[in-house]
Amino acid sequence: MSNKKNKEIPVSEMQDKQTVLFKDKIKDYFARPRLYDLGIQISSHYISGIQVLPKEGKIKRHFVLPLEGGAINSSFNKKNITNSELLENKIKEGLKKININAHNIVFLLPELSQKAFIFNFDSFPSSQQEREYFIRFRVNKQMPLLPDDIRLSFDIRKSNRSKKILTTIARSCVIKEYENLFGKLHLKVRVVGIPSLSVSNLLNKESEKDIMFINVEEDSFSLVVNIDSEIALYRQKPFGTSVNNHNSEAQKIRHIVQEVKNTVNFFEDRDKKRISCIIIRLGLLGREEEMFVSLKEKLHYPLKKIESYLDINIPLKEKEILSPLIGQLL
Numbered sequence: 001m002s003n004k005k006n007k008e009i010p011v012s013e014m015q016d017k018q019t020v021l022f023k024d025k026i027k028d029y030f031a032r033p034r035l036y037d038l039g040i041q042i043s044s045h046y047i048s049g050i051q052v053l054p055k056e057g058k059i060k061r062h063f064v065l066p067l068e069g070g071a072i073n074s075s076f077n078k079k080n081i082t083n084s085e086l087l088e089n090k091i092k093e094g095l096k097k098i099n100i101n102a103h104n105i106v107f108l109l110p111e112l113s114q115k116a117f118i119f120n121f122d123s124f125p126s127s128q129q130e131r132e133y134f135i136r137f138r139v140n141k142q143m144p145l146l147p148d149d150i151r152l153s154f155d156i157r158k159s160n161r162s163k164k165i166l167t168t169i170a171r172s173c174v175i176k177e178y179e180n181l182f183g184k185l186h187l188k189v190r191v192v193g194i195p196s197l198s199v200s201n202l203l204n205k206e207s208e209k210d211i212m213f214i215n216v217e218e219d220s221f222s223l224v225v226n227i228d229s230e231i232a233l234y235r236q237k238p239f240g241t242s243v244n245n246h247n248s249e250a251q252k253i254r255h256i257v258q259e260v261k262n263t264v265n266f267f268e269d270r271d272k273k274r275i276s277c278i279i280i281r282l283g284l285l286g287r288e289e290e291m292f293v294s295l296k297e298k299l300h301y302p303l304k305k306i307e308s309y310l311d312i313n314i315p316l317k318e319k320e321i322l323s324p325l326i327g328q329l330l
Contacts, residue, residue, distance in 0.1 A: 036190055038100055039325040040091070041108035042178070043195075044072045045218040046285055047090050050325045051098045057330050059312060061098035064321045065090055066285055074110035074219055076170070077147070081177050091185060106191040107178060108324050112220050114170040114194055116234045117142065124156065124163045135167055147171055157230065166231060168194060195324040196222040196234070199281050202309045202327045210276050212263065213306075214256065215324075216291070217283045221256055223263055227273050233263065249291060257298045264301075281306040281323055288320060 037060075040049045050062040067090055071083040081087055119138050125131050135154055140146050149172040157164040170192070179189050196215040203213060206229060213224040218239075225233040237259055239252055260278070267273045278301045282288035296303045307319040310326060319326075 036102070036104050036106050036329070038098075038102045038104070039106040039108065039193075039329045040094070040182075040187075041195060041325055042072060042087070043067070043110055043217055043283060044074050045069060046283070046321065047087075047094055048321050048325060049094045049098060050322055050329060051100055051102075052329045054329070059314060059322075059326070059330075062314065062318065062322055063094040063097040064285075064318050065094050069218075072110060074112035076113060076115055076174070079177065080110065080113055080174055081181060084181060088181060088184060091181075095185070103186055103188055104190045105182065105187050106193060106325075106328055107182070107189045108193045108195050108198060108328065109170060109175075109178070111195050111215070111217055111222055111236060112238055113174050114168055115143070115236070116194060116197065117167045117169075118231060118234055119165040119167060121163045121165060124165070135165060139167065139169060149173060151175060164230065166197075166234075168197075191328075193324075193328045195283070196224055196236075198324040198328040199306060200224045200226075200231075200327070202306065202323065203279060204309070208277050210267075210273050212260065212275050212278045214260070214278060214280045215283065216252075216256065216281065221252075221259075223259065225263065225267065225275070227267065227271060232267070232271075235259070235263065249287065249294075253291065253294050253298065256295065260299060275301060277302045277304060279304045279306055279309070281320060283321060283324075285321075288317070 037052050037054055038049070040047065044067070046064060046067050048064045051060045052058065053060050068086065071086045073080055073082050117139060119135065121134070125134065132152065135152065150169045151172055152167065152169050154165050154167040157166060175192065182189055196213070199215055200213050203211065203226070209226065209229045211226050215222045220236060220238045222237070223233065223235045224231065237255070239255060264275050267275065278299060280292065280295065280303060282291055284291065292305065305320065306323045307316050310319050310323065312319060312326065314322070
């Protein structure tokens with residue numbers, strides 16, 4: 001995507017500047033550049049970070065720190081950071097562990113703080129202005145009360161019959177919260193990424209063409225489906241406050257299992273395609289093995305852990321937590 005600023009037909013000049021700013025950051029995520037060596041992910045219950053040696057494809061240093069519940073309220077529409085002092089101190093603690101010199105970072109938003117869509121177009125305009133108009137029109141059909149301050153980015157992926165557009169949106173006010181927080185620590189956000197889509201970069205899409213990836217966080221889970229090695233679905237589901245605690249694992253598992261079954265049936269009915277494998281990443285601290293065993297018992301498909309795709313010499317528990325950053329940076 002172009003770095004040039006484009007005026008968009010239906011939006012104000014200020015809104016257009018926000019759109020371009022987000023593209024300047026997230027366009028790099030889509031291209032998976034190896035331009036930055038420091039990445040930080042913030043979730044509702046942990047903070048993780050890695051410093052990498054991009055040319056060698058290795059992790060130099062890393063950290064995973066638990067985050068007390070309530071410091072982050074992952075949300076697309078609402079204020080995210082509810083305890084900035086605690087969050088700032090946690091980030092400082094993590095940075096001390098990796099002893100960084102860099103000031104430019106890749107940042108992975110909490111999963112619920114953004115929304116992603118996949119659109120198919122039989123034809124797609126060549127003009128950047130028209131492209132953004134069409135995409136906003138399609139997003140607005142799914143979100144009729146679309147906020148004015150969204151930041152938008154998209155990636156064009158050609159398929160056999162049409163152009164597949166992977167679109168990501170986030171609110172300017174939400175991204176600014178995190179940018180301001182990192183700014184206090186003399187860090188500048190250069191690339192914004194999304195955990196589930198970052199992890200899916202690790203999958204072998206050629207050898208496993210019809211696969212489902214499940215990313216489970218404390219407050220939500222996401223499904224990414226590849227059909228014929230092309231992304232066909234991204235779906236995000238919050239667990240909700242009624243199940244967002246350590247004593248509701250059974251409810252979370254039932255929720256995941258039901259969503260997986262619905263999704264599998266959808267592709268079998270519509271595309272006559274059967275999911276050959278399910279890869280799972282459990283972004284939990286201390287309970288991931290129990291949930292994996294339970295899901296394996298209830299899902300009648302080959303089930304793999306994401307760490308089996310990572311040939312990196314770090315502990316398995318940390319490998320699972322860090323996999324979104326690894327998928328983004330390496």
